[in-house]
Amino acid sequence: MTAFARRPAPEARPVSSTGSIQGLRSRAADLWQSVTALGRAMALAALLCALAFVPTGWRELLAGTLLGAGMLLLGLLMSLGNLSCNAETSLDQGRLEVGGQAELVLVLTNPGSRSTRRGRIGLALGQGTIMAPLPALTPGQSHQIRLKLEARSRGVIDLGPVTMEAGDPLGLIRRRRILTGARKLYIHPRTVALPPLEAGLERDLEGDPGPGIVDDDLEFHALRPYAPGDDMKRVHWLSTARAGTLMVRQYEPTLRTRTELILDGQAASYRNADEFELAVELFASLGCRCLLDGRRLQALAPEPDDLDAHVTTLPTEDPRSFLDACSAIRPSQDSYDKPDLADAPERTSLTILVTGSLGDRQPSALMGESVQGTPPVMLLAADLDAQPDLQMQPGLVSAVLDSLQDLPPLLENQP
Template identity: 30%
Template sequence: MSAGAAPRPGRLRSLGAAFAGLTTRGRSFLAAGVAAAGCAYVLGQEDLLRVGLLLAVLPLVCVLVLQAGRQRVTGSRRLTPARVSALGEARVSLRLDNVSRLPTGLLMLQDRVPYALGPRPRFVLERIEPGGRREVSYRVRSPLRGRYPLGPLQLRLSDPFGMCELSRSFSAYDVLTVVPRVDALPPLRLGGGALGHGDGSLRSLALAGEDDVIPREYRHGDDLRRVHWRSTARHGELMVRREEQPRRAHCTVLLDTRGVAYEGAGPDSPFEWAVSGAASAALHLLERGFTVRLLTDTGGLLTGPGGPDGHAVPAEAAGLLLDALAVLDHSEGTDLSPAYDALRDGSGEGLLIAFLGELDERQAAVAARMRPRGGTAVAFVLDADAWAGRGAAAGAGLRLLREAGWTALAVGPGVTLPALWRLAGAPGVREDAAATGAAGGRTGTAMGGLA
């Protein structure tokens, strides 16, 4: 036999695996057939020989048929939705299609899922007729954030006589993204009166006089009422006034991820509260027209503005933000200075909302200097003593932040972000923050009123 005609090693291994899949019934038929054929040869009984050959050949034929047709069953998975919040449910639909001309035997279907999503779902399916299909579904949920792979799908095929079983694993898999829980926040104005799309913001062109208008050339479709005749006479072609460009309000959400600043783990831990709070605040401000960037204590920018006009579409920005927070973990840093450097290098205006872990006096002093000039700063600071069951203690961190003009609130166990958010917009809290900042020799900016 030439080298080109030699059986491929993969084919031999596949046949060996198929014969290894003989069930107890198949092995019993094979053993009985061999024994009957041996006795028939010794005794010279042709009828017994025929029976022995039938018993021995039947399981072998089942193996060959199952091996030859095992690729004719296709499987698919549909995940709805692909992104859920913590403790939310997603439905996984599995579909099997028999694309061969022969019916299948009994099928056992199993899908691989991570331990955090629950036990592996298993289904037993009756025979599928040629060209037929079967659909089953199950639900998954997780209290923890993360990205969880689903699959690959595993299938055990058996012949109609139950002589052989083969295991098949499909290669396709899906990913379930579990994002932080998002709370609906009350519509407070925390940015000194700026709503987001320029309300309360400076409009340079609106404040400019007739002689200060910077014109541009006329374009097809421009309103003729916007023609700037003085510039037209000067340039010798039609010139029009530029449209007023409203400025979008900016906000930075700072999330402290230092491992040393949080104790405990799990869905009810203070770190998960901070991650959920950052997601809630960022999405709330995105809905109100703010340009939001998400910053961590390491100085890394998880999400920021993008798109052709410099701003991300709110729905896309929200999706990117939630995906980034879904896989966020503790950092190994112990200092907030990288975040301070990132804020100092960026814009010095706008709204700053910080979710901070436990602060000592040194880290509180670093955080106090982060307050933007001419902007508003709100801090939700973890009360580590209350979370550890040692009683509530405001600590020096809140005092230093308030002296620097921050609106700083302590976060204890069982406190919801909507309640703290409403408290942060209360006039009494804002006035106290401004007065404390002025008493400390710093400029305090009062927060805006209710929307």
């Protein structure tokens, strides 16, 4: 007979109340956060009335206590209900230009097995919030909210988060649930279509292939039939033997196209904010033209966030990233050392400076005493109160513009 050892029964452990206490604290914190400032003032008034009623026995104080407590309880009951909802936002345009419009579509879906209650949808847009009513949704039901957005000023704004809230009509209780996070919306400065930049194109054997065809360079392009006057040194004899007629070489021009584009970001250089916006529009239009032309571009502008770094280099991988950075440009209220045009980076072929009507436009201050060895400089001054003007000196083109539309004719007549 086999004997089995009898194991002692495990001792009964008391149920830990830590989880339940934490749950109660979390619910109490959520409940307190749902009480608005007006509701907290009402609760404080009801508490003071109750404390004053004990020693005085005044019925008016008791009535105030009951009224305050009743209104808070009613608000709490009116805010109860299911607020679980999925939200998706979509823009027909991910980026806007100043003055442009876009349609924002907000799709709300009830993913649960219970119906949601009626409430309000809040969409944070920059510093403000757009509110829209939301009907009760049955399980699986969706609801669309369409909003028209108009870009009135340049900038980078936060679109979202999207919240759903419910409460009483008096605003004592507001339950709020965050449905989505925030995303960035870029409002680009106005730009204008410009002709290709011809200024600052220099023949350089170490440069990059440029547009057009020339008869003598390093970058081979194609062959063409011989024409009277062609240099016999450019005849390609192997192709001539195959074709039975003289064939000469053609080349792509090898050009130095490194451009330095500078925006004067000092607020003291401009009369007002509109003038600074015009300067940013000129700056953005020129930068986009340089990138479309395939130029190597270094764009310098004031740092929008860091107060210590007054000048930053904007991304120039493509026009979109460049315009995104232009959306965040802000004028600097502090004075700082502007880039010296005479100390342009090595192998720079053109320097463009965009400033305001109060900026320094003296050639001696911009280029030093001598222009020898310095790249050509194009100086554009935004001045809303002046007539368009163009002045040309050796190595310096200076222009005053009172609107963005004055820029294309200037570049069409560039030297």
